[in-house]
Amino acid sequence: MLAENALSCGVVIVAAGRGERAGSHAEGPKQYRRIGGRPVISHTLDLFVNWPHARHIVVVIHPDDAALFETARAAALPAGERLTVVHGGPTRQQSVLAGLEALPAGEVSHVLIQDAVRPFVEPAILERTLTAFQHGARAVLPAVAVADTLKRADANGNVAETVSRSGLFAAQTPQSFHLATILEAHRRASASGRTDFTDDASIAEWAGVRVHLVEGSAGNVKLTLQKDIAMADQRLSHGLPDVRTGNGYDVHQLVEGDGVTLCGLFIAHDQKLSGHSDADVALHALTDALLATCGAGDIGDHFPPSDPQWKGAASRIFLEHAAGIVRAKGGTIMNADVSLIAEAPKVGPHREAMRRNLADFLGISIDRCSVKATTNEKIGFIGRREGIAAIATATVVYGGTDA
Ligand SMILES: Nc1ccn([C@@H]2O[C@H](COP(=O)(O)OP(=O)(O)OP(=O)(O)O)[C@@H](O)[C@H]2O)c(=O)n1
Numbered sequence: 130m131l132a133e134n135a136l137s138c139g140v141v142i143v144a145a146g147r148g149e150r151a152g153s154h155a156e157g158p159k160q161y162r163r164i165g166g167r168p169v170i171s172h173t174l175d176l177f178v179n180w181p182h183a184r185h186i187v188v189v190i191h192p193d194d195a196a197l198f199e200t201a202r203a204a205a206l207p208a209g210e211r212l213t214v215v216h217g218g219p220t221r222q223q224s225v226l227a228g229l230e231a232l233p234a235g236e237v238s239h240v241l242i243q244d245a246v247r248p249f250v251e252p253a254i255l256e257r258t259l260t261a262f263q264h265g266a267r268a269v270l271p272a273v274a275v276a277d278t279l280k281r282a283d284a285n286g287n288v289a290e291t292v293s294r295s296g297l298f299a300a301q302t303p304q305s306f307h308l309a310t311i312l313e314a315h316r317r318a319s320a321s322g323r324t325d326f327t328d329d330a331s332i333a334e335w336a337g338v339r340v341h342l343v344e345g346s347a348g349n350v351k352l353t354l355q356k357d358i359a360m361a362d363q364r365l366s367h368g369l370p371d372v373r374t375g376n377g378y379d380v381h382q383l384v385e386g387d388g389v390t391l392c393g394l395f396i397a398h399d400q401k402l403s404g405h406s407d408a409d410v411a412l413h414a415l416t417d418a419l420l421a422t423c424g425a426g427d428i429g430d431h432f433p434p435s436d437p438q439w440k441g442a443a444s445r446i447f448l449e450h451a452a453g454i455v456r457a458k459g460g461t462i463m464n465a466d467v468s469l470i471a472e473a474p475k476v477g478p479h480r481e482a483m484r485r486n487l488a489d490f491l492g493i494s495i496d497r498c499s500v501k502a503t504t505n506e507k508i509g510f511i512g513r514r515e516g517i518a519a520i521a522t523a524t525v526v527y528g529g530t531d532a
């Protein structure tokens with residue numbers, strides 16, 4: 130049992146969420162995505178496992194994630210006797226309560242409740258929390274003063290009003306409490322039928338407990354969206370830019386007709402290209418190149434040729450879609466380069482218009498877009514004017530702030 134005034138800290142790390150806003154990923158929910166080569170949660174675990182004041186750690190996971198968690202745990206610590214793993218519930222609030230119930234109440238006087246998906250929490254925040262406890266606080270919240278001007282929007286996406294930011298703070302974790310106090314508040318909240326509190330400080334407020342603010346840190350971000358994960362990965366890559374290059378190749382048959390569409394530009398000609406959509410080989414190859422920079426498959430995965438809705442479609446749709454995927458993953462398109470291999474028509478007179486199209490479709494400056502062309506020296510199927518081919522390269526930097 131604890132002495133009357135003893136301070137002994139338990140830690141609850143909640144990791145049972147599904148990470149829906151970050152989108153699905155082969156590595157699993159966002160707490161298991163790799164940043165700096167290791168799962169997000171293993172970075173979070175690292176800090177608390179090595180914090181000398183952590184007497185007991187409970188990790189709350191989703192029942193489907195047992196194998197993922199074991200891998201992540203192995204990346205952070207050898208089989209640890211201080212670690213208890215329990216299953217969470219459908220909301221964060223329910224997961225936290227499951228974690229609190231699993232703490233050995235006789236051994237722990239206070240608890241730090243931490244999001245698994247805040248891997249950059251700093252020891253200084255834990256020290257400020259301890260100091261607040263030592264001064265008698267029963268609930269401690271790290272937070273940062275809101276720096277931006279705040280607007281409330283109406284249902285149409287217009288500004289309804291400007292909200293004063295005076296006295297407003299953004300709440301972070303770990304949110305820390307006298308254990309018996311927060312356990313009772315959580316139990317009461319749950320018994321009242323509420324399961325939608327988004328943090329534990331609001332449960333303490335609801336229960337009438339005074340919550341003491343301590344300084345959080347700008348770096349202690351929650352990984353919520355896909356691009357947050359890309360930025361976190363970049364942050365752990367020692368400042369080295371995450372530059373990725375993708376390539377794409379496409380070829381379409383030439384048949385009798387009145388013109389070809391290349392890089393979104395129609396060029397009058399005595400033949401036309403046949404195949405998927407408007408058969409713009411250049412945009413198809415570039416779409417594949419962009420998708421390749423983030424392992425997002427190829428054009429056929431996203432726009433199956435068998436789907437009648439793409440018959441005759443403008444290929445800029447595919448390119449813009451690929452650029453959207455890249456940006457959602459935190460990518461900034463640096464460069465797009467297309468080489469056309471065609472005996473005819475002549476590409477030279479249309480090059481600048483084609484570059485302008487690429488810049489327009491990708492939303493980047495024209496000096497980042499290149500179009501080149503060569504004949505096939507009358508050799509092979511291209512030389513016989515039976516088809517046109519295109520090779521494309523795209524360069525994308527991931528993890529930037531402007532994505
Ligand atoms: N039922 C839940 C929901 C959330 N969490 C955890 O609470 C933390 C913060 O939640 P949030 O960022 O909202 O995560 P998710 O609920 O996973 O995300 P989303 O809302 O996008 O699905 C995360 O570490 C998450 O795993 C949890 O343990 N149990």
Ligand SMILES: C[C@](O)(CO)[C@H](O)COP(=O)(O)O
Pocket residue numbers: 221244299300301302327328329351
């Ligand atoms: C607890 C929390 O991290 C404080 O900012 C946050 O409220 C939890 O995430 P959610 O996105 O609000 O569920």
